[in-house]
Amino acid sequence: MFDIDKWQEILSTIKKNKMRTFLTGFSVAWGIFMLMILLGAGNGLSNGVSENFKRDAINAMWLWSGKTSIPYQGMKEGRQIRLTNNDYDIIKDLPGIEYTSGRYYIGGNTFSYGNEYGEYTAITCHPDLKEVESIEIIKGRFVNEVDLKQTRKSVVLGKDIYDALFKDKEAIGEYVRINNIPFKVVGICMEGGGTRHRNAYIPVSTGQKVFNGSNRLHNFALTVDAKTIEESQVIETRVRERLARKHKFDSTDESALGSYNKLEDVIETMKIFQAIKIFIWIIGIGTLIAGVVGVSNIMLIVVKERTKEIGIRKAIGASPASVVGLILLESILITTIAGYIGLVLGTGLMEGVNFFVEQQYAASAATNGGNGDTLFRNPTVNLNVAMAATMLLVFAGTLAGFIPAKRASRIKPIEALRDE
Amino acid sequence: MISLNNVHKSYATGSNSLHVLKGIDLEIKQGEFVSIMGSSGSGKSTLLNILGILDNYDDGSYYLNGKLVKDMSEKQAAKLRNELVGFVFQSFNLISFKNAMENVALPLYYQGVNRKKRNKIALEYLDKLGLLPWAEHMPNELSGGQKQRVAIARSLISQPKIIFADEPTGALDTSTSYEVMEILKNINNEGITVILVTHEHDIAAMTQKIIRLKDGKIAEIIKNGDLKHFQEQYTKALETA
Ligand SMILES: Nc1ncnc2c1ncn2[C@@H]1O[C@H](COP(=O)(O)OP(=O)(O)OP(=O)(O)O)[C@@H](O)[C@H]1O
Ligand SMILES: [Mg+2]
Numbered sequence: 001m002f003d004i005d006k007w008q009e010i011l012s013t014i015k016k017n018k019m020r021t022f023l024t025g026f027s028v029a030w031g032i033f034m035l036m037i038l039l040g041a042g043n044g045l046s047n048g049v050s051e052n053f054k055r056d057a058i059n060a061m062w063l064w065s066g067k068t069s070i071p072y073q074g075m076k077e078g079r080q081i082r083l084t085n086n087d088y089d090i091i092k093d094l095p096g097i098e099y100t101s102g103r104y105y106i107g108g109n110t111f112s113y114g115n116e117y118g119e120y121t122a123i124t125c126h127p128d129l130k131e132v133e134s135i136e137i138i139k140g141r142f143v144n145e146v147d148l149k150q151t152r153k154s155v156v157l158g159k160d161i162y163d164a165l166f167k168d169k170e171a172i173g174e175y176v177r178i179n180n181i182p183f184k185v186v187g188i189c190m191e192g193g194g195t196r197h198r199n200a201y202i203p204v205s206t207g208q209k210v211f212n213g214s215n216r217l218h219n220f221a222l223t224v225d226a227k228t229i230e231e232s233q234v235i236e237t238r239v240r241e242r243l244a245r246k247h248k249f250d251s252t253d254e255s256a257l258g259s260y261n262k263l264e265d266v267i268e269t270m271k272i273f274q275a276i277k278i279f280i281w282i283i284g285i286g287t288l289i290a291g292v293v294g295v296s297n298i299m300l301i302v303v304k305e306r307t308k309e310i311g312i313r314k315a316i317g318a319s320p321a322s323v324v325g326l327i328l329l330e331s332i333l334i335t336t337i338a339g340y341i342g343l344v345l346g347t348g349l350m351e352g353v354n355f356f357v358e359q360q361y362a363a364s365a366a367t368n369g370g371n372g373d374t375l376f377r378n379p380t381v382n383l384n385v386a387m388a389a390t391m392l393l394v395f396a397g398t399l400a401g402f403i404p405a406k407r408a409s410r411i412k413p414i415e416a417l418r419d420e
Numbered sequence: 421m422i423s424l425n426n427v428h429k430s431y432a433t434g435s436n437s438l439h440v441l442k443g444i445d446l447e448i449k450q451g452e453f454v455s456i457m458g459s460s461g462s463g464k465s466t467l468l469n470i471l472g473i474l475d476n477y478d479d480g481s482y483y484l485n486g487k488l489v490k491d492m493s494e495k496q497a498a499k500l501r502n503e504l505v506g507f508v509f510q511s512f513n514l515i516s517f518k519n520a521m522e523n524v525a526l527p528l529y530y531q532g533v534n535r536k537k538r539n540k541i542a543l544e545y546l547d548k549l550g551l552l553p554w555a556e557h558m559p560n561e562l563s564g565g566q567k568q569r570v571a572i573a574r575s576l577i578s579q580p581k582i583i584f585a586d587e588p589t590g591a592l593d594t595s596t597s598y599e600v601m602e603i604l605k606n607i608n609n610e611g612i613t614v615i616l617v618t619h620e621h622d623i624a625a626m627t628q629k630i631i632r633l634k635d636g637k638i639a640e641i642i643k644n645g646d647l648k649h650f651q652e653q654y655t656k657a658l659e660t661a
Contacts, residue, residue: 005529005532005534005535008535009529012518012522013517016517016518017517144532176540244475308513309515311513312513313515313517313526313530314494314501314515315472315474315501315507315513316501316506316507316526316527316530316532316574316575316578317498317499317501317503317527317530317578318498318500318501318502319494319495319498320494320495320498320531321495322530409494410494411501412474412476413474413501414469414474414475415475417474417509417513
């Protein structure tokens with residue numbers, strides 16, 4: 001099948017018909033290029049958003065206490081609700097709750113080690129917080145039950161705190177001062193999905209004891225065992241009703257007990273992104289169809305333009321198959337190469353955008369103190385999709401060329417020659 | 421070599437059809453040098469195209485080299501054209517994006533001769549026709565006479581048995597026409613049958629046999645010896661017209 005002479009004939013034809021080659025090639029390359037940009041942008045958008053969600057478990061829920069805003073059983077509004085360790089024990093054992101962690105706020109968090117010091121946040125927690133906030137341990141361990149029971153002064157440092165205080169020195173086993181009280185470093189961690197790691201974690205019991213919190217808790221972070229919005233709402237209501245009964249407030253009072261159900265948000269947002277994705281695909285397919293029509297059109301014109309040449313070739317002994325082969329191989333060669341060029345350019349552009357976005361992201365993370373905010377990340381396209389699109393265009397060009405080429409190859413040469 | 425028996429051909433033009441060839445009987449032997457004459461629209465080109473298997477006919481029979489040419493597939497026809505015949509057209513019909521040498525070499529491409537070899541042979545033929553210095557020129561850089569010589573070289577390269585030429589001198593001036601006729605005469609001397617269509621009787625007079633078409637039929641066939649007589653008759657016809 002591979003016939004050098006045939007390819008030489010095709011290449012010489014291509015070389016001498018630059019305009020035709022360019023037009024066919026351009027419409028394919030352009031179609032693929034646009035498709036890559038579209039799909040890349042769509043992917044970038046949805047990657048960006050899911051990246052933001054990754055920061056905590058998607059089925060996370062937070063509860064925090066406040067003042068009542070609705071009178072209840074003869075008690076006036078404006079009453080402060082106080083959550084305690086006892087509430088932690090209750091919530092932990094409610095059905096549908098997976099992981100639970102309570103937090104007691106401690107203010108003014110100055111961290112120091114030797115001559116190095118800085119302002120960071122110390123978060124008091126139960127061991128389960130690791131799961132709720134997707135915390136990754138890079139060295140040592142997280143806060144554990146023993147820390148909690150023995151109210152040990154243990155601390156797990158965020159990587160940024162470690163970098164600032166210790167540079168590259170060994171930190172595990174060292175003592176860091178938090179508000180001038182020494183804590184023993186037991187681990188170094190990163191926050192899942194984030195680029196900034198400026199939080200430190202200490203056992204909640206230690207926090208209460210050392211910073212005069214008795215048994216008070218300010219909020220709870222939990223994960224719920226739910227797949228749908230409805231399921232998670234049932235669990236949320238269950239928790240609210242249980243705490244309302246205990247603390248005697250109206251279970252619908254959002255001010256007495258605030259709650260945020262992340263799964264609800266995630267699912268709603270994902271729905272929007274699903275819609276955007278579908279929309280982008282529709283535009284992408286539209287672009288592809290435009291490309292197919294463009295290529296088909298050009299092939300029709302090319303064959304028409306070559307009718308006389310076909311007549312000449314046939315008059316000197318070209319068989320119909322060789323005529324069809326000549327036109328089709330030329331079209332396949334051009335569309336394949338052009339498709340590849342479109343692919344490379346599209347990928348190149350997306351990589352460039354990606355580079356730019358990553359820099360923006362790092363910059364925003366640096367100023368934001370905690371985590372970078374972005375709606376757009378990693379805008380790249382699945383290579384298989386891109387290849388399939390290219391193949392479709394090549395195929396369309398071939399098919400569009402095949403029909404008129406076949407017709408032209410069948411007519412009597414004299415008719416082709418008469419064509420002006 | 422060529423044998424036509426009661427060949428008919430009509431063209432469908434819209435709703436009605438135009439009967440162009442109304443029963444042609446003709447024998448042409450190997451090595452003959454024949455011209456076809458007749459008034460415009462008498463069917464000369466139509467006949468030549470049928471002879472060269474560029475077109476088909478409706479009725480009758482046509483034997484080329486002992487083989488019946490009828491309802492042939494395009495593939496078979498292509499093979500026959502490639503092996504047996506060469507064409508020279510009034511409008512040259514060179515491929516515009518190929519240079520003189522590549523145009524001449526093209527028939528050999530369809531015979532499966534490799535590029536190097538066919539270009540070498542093409543140069544030999546161009547040399548024969550005095551065109552070697554123009555081998556690399558594109559058709560639009562050549563004069564009419566040069567183009568026609570390139571076309572002739574192309575028709576010869578496949579070493580055909582018959583050359584068909586439809587008004588090969590129609591687009592050329594008198595002296596160039598005579599040069600082209602000289603070339604065709606030499607080709608004929610090598611034993612190749614040459615059949616050409618022409619309007620000019622001085623051109624026709626250089627051939628050995630003249631077939632005159634009138635109203636879709638062969639009006640007369642004039643042999644070499646009678647040419648003087650033909651010329652007189654032709655002038656008379658012109659005078660009365
Ligand atoms: N493809 C076609 N469709 C319809 N009619 C045609 C076609 N080709 C030729 N004719 C008609 O057939 C007749 C013969 O045409 P042909 O070309 O054979 O004439 P000719 O003798 O070669 O004339 P000329 O000397 O002008 O070249 C003309 O009347 C012409 O109009
Ligand atoms: Mg004619």
